[in-house]
Amino acid sequence: METWDAIRSRRNVRQYTNRPIAREDLELILEAGRRAPSSMNWQPWNLVVVTDRERLVELAKVWQRGGHVADSPATIALVAAEPEDAMHRDWLQYDFGQATANMMLAAADLGIGSGHSAVLDQEQAQRVLEFPEGYFAVYLIALGYPADRPLRPLLRPDRHPFDEVVHWDRW
Numbered sequence: 001m002e003t004w005d006a007i008r009s010r011r012n013v014r015q016y017t018n019r020p021i022a023r024e025d026l027e028l029i030l031e032a033g034r035r036a037p038s039s040m041n042w043q044p045w046n047l048v049v050v051t052d053r054e055r056l057v058e059l060a061k062v063w064q065r066g067g068h069v070a071d072s073p074a075t076i077a078l079v080a081a082e083p084e085d086a087m088h089r090d091w092l093q094y095d096f097g098q099a100t101a102n103m104m105l106a107a108a109d110l111g112i113g114s115g116h117s118a119v120l121d122q123e124q125a126q127r128v129l130e131f132p133e134g135y136f137a138v139y140l141i142a143l144g145y146p147a148d149r150p151l152r153p154l155l156r157p158d159r160h161p162f163d164e165v166v167h168w169d170r171w
């Protein structure tokens with residue numbers, strides 16, 4: 001798939017077929033995350049890949065709108081060290097957003113759907129993922145082949161109009 005097609009095809013996919021994701025495809029998606037830019041190249045990410053069904057079911061309990069994690073063939077947990085202050089927290093969130101977009105687009109390029117899940121219950125996340133003290137789960141990205149229809153460029157995305165969003169030279 002071309003980059004432009006991957007950008008237009010990506011959408012939140014929350015229902016998946018049983019088809020597992022090949023290890024090499026998972027590694028390519030993770031590599032896309034690892035290559036993301038970050039503030040002063042501090043690379044705040046740790047990526048925990050979960051494919052064990054029991055663990056996925058437990059991981060899905062971290063947030064009430066994360067049910068799709070339980071049914072996914074694989075979910076990537078984005079884990080970071082607790083930032084030292086509010087400024088670093090802002091950088092961290094921005095950088096993880098970029099890593100997330102890279103991974104979701106790489107997945108879309110392979111025809112693999114992806115769906116975010118927030119993490120509310122950090123204690124549950126730590127129980128399941130076993131990350132050390134002083135770390136937290138930033139977000140989850142569930143992955144899987146779409147159960148509804150294959151990824152295809154969306155002709156009418158649910159977005160604000162271009163001219164409402166874009167300003168040239170000045171607001």
Ligand SMILES: Cc1cc2nc3c(=O)[nH]c(=O)nc-3n(C[C@H](O)[C@H](O)[C@H](O)COP(=O)(O)O)c2cc1C
Nearest residue numbers: 010011012013014063065066068115116117118119
């Ligand atoms: C920061 C962020 C957090 C999100 N958290 C969740 C979530 O917890 N559960 C969920 O089902 N979708 C979540 N989403 C997905 C959004 O609802 C979705 O991206 C948005 O509705 C646009 O739809 P699209 O991704 O299909 O284009 C999240 C998206 C972002 C960017």
